[in-house]
Amino acid sequence: MAQTNQVFIAIIGAGGVGKCFLSQLADLSTRRPSPKLSLCYISTSKKAVYNADYSIGDNALQDLAASTKAPMSLPQVADYLAAAPSKAILVDNTSSQDVADAYPLFLSRGVSIVTPNKKAFSGSYKLWQDIFSAASTSGAKVYHESSVGAGLPVISTLKDLVDTGDEVIKIEGVFSGTMSFLFNSFAPVEGSGGQWSAEVKKAKELGYTEPDPRDDLNGLDVARKLTILARLAGLPVESPTSFPVQSLIPKELESVSSGDEFLQRLPEFDSQMEETKSAAQKQGKVVRFVGSIDVASKAVKVGLEMFDKSHPIAALKGSDNVISFYTKRYGSNPLIIQGAGAGGEVTAMGVTSDFIKVVSQIS
């Protein structure tokens, strides 16, 4: 039986971010006993744990590993959550387009959504409109801070700028933790740097890349983030492929079918990135992967640029993102947000903080 002050939670996706979110959720439940946070469903793409009485044990990950139950279909999950004894939140920790496409269904059934998945907000403009119109009709909430800059307060800051009537002129910076890590280690300001393909492998091992690292290297991950920010700034960008995006996938590997085969063959093409690095070095510069949105001219672009070694973008460390908001109020000194832009814990932090906001609004 539901307590008056109880929130039911379904988690889809239990990988790098999903596992960190689960541990932050357990900690949150200990620190804040009310409302009672009740996990009632957890799944990967192959397995699920759930029960008809909406209770699952305290060892969700162990139970998931041992489970022989297949996941419910997405409409079944929506029915299950809509029929929960009190309000429910879906936490989508996948990068699945299918799950993203189902957000309007969940929201229309009164189920709130929290997610680091970029696919819903950078898919077709129609999906974007359907999501927010379903939320506004049903009153369910949708938060996705970690879809840009992981846990860094990028989306909340941009929304605050827009909601308070500031005029966003330009947004620019380094939007990918993977690309930041790769260029900071492959083409550092001091020293010779590592081997491109070996750094790509490291970025994957550190949990910075998308499930398939080609989604980072083809520029699409950054293009998705810029699509989200541009839309929030008022530009109805149609899709992440409707503006120029530079890919770092070698031509010869474009048709490779699996991410594993791609990573295996990438060392054959290290010389291509070495050439890019040397071209910058000859001018006393370093190369970095950046993006920008010019709101007035509606120009969005993603790709490599060369920077003086003294430039703040050249001096970034680790997986750091740096995002500058040029606005009417802030004038020529932009509002700048900087810090780790990838990794399980920092990404889950953005998901958990969104989750706390939703809980406080629906309970």
Ligand SMILES: NC(=O)C1=CN([C@@H]2O[C@H](COP(=O)(O)OP(=O)(O)OC[C@H]3O[C@@H](n4cnc5c(N)ncnc54)[C@H](OP(=O)(O)O)[C@@H]3O)[C@@H](O)[C@H]2O)C=CC1
């Ligand atoms: N890692 C990071 O630093 C950041 C990640 N993000 C975003 O967070 C999300 C998760 O990333 P991450 O944890 O690193 O990825 P992982 O690959 O580590 O985990 C993805 C999880 O989602 C599950 N999954 C995938 N498709 C489906 C599906 N259709 N139905 C159910 N489960 C599914 C996978 O299950 P299975 O193993 O069975 O396929 C796996 O458990 C992504 O959208 C990513 O873009 C955002 C910011 C930073």
Ligand SMILES: N[C@@H](CC=O)C(=O)O
């Ligand atoms: N693969 C992404 C993860 C966060 O969005 C990145 O490297 O930035």
Ligand code: NA
């Ligand atoms: Na963020």
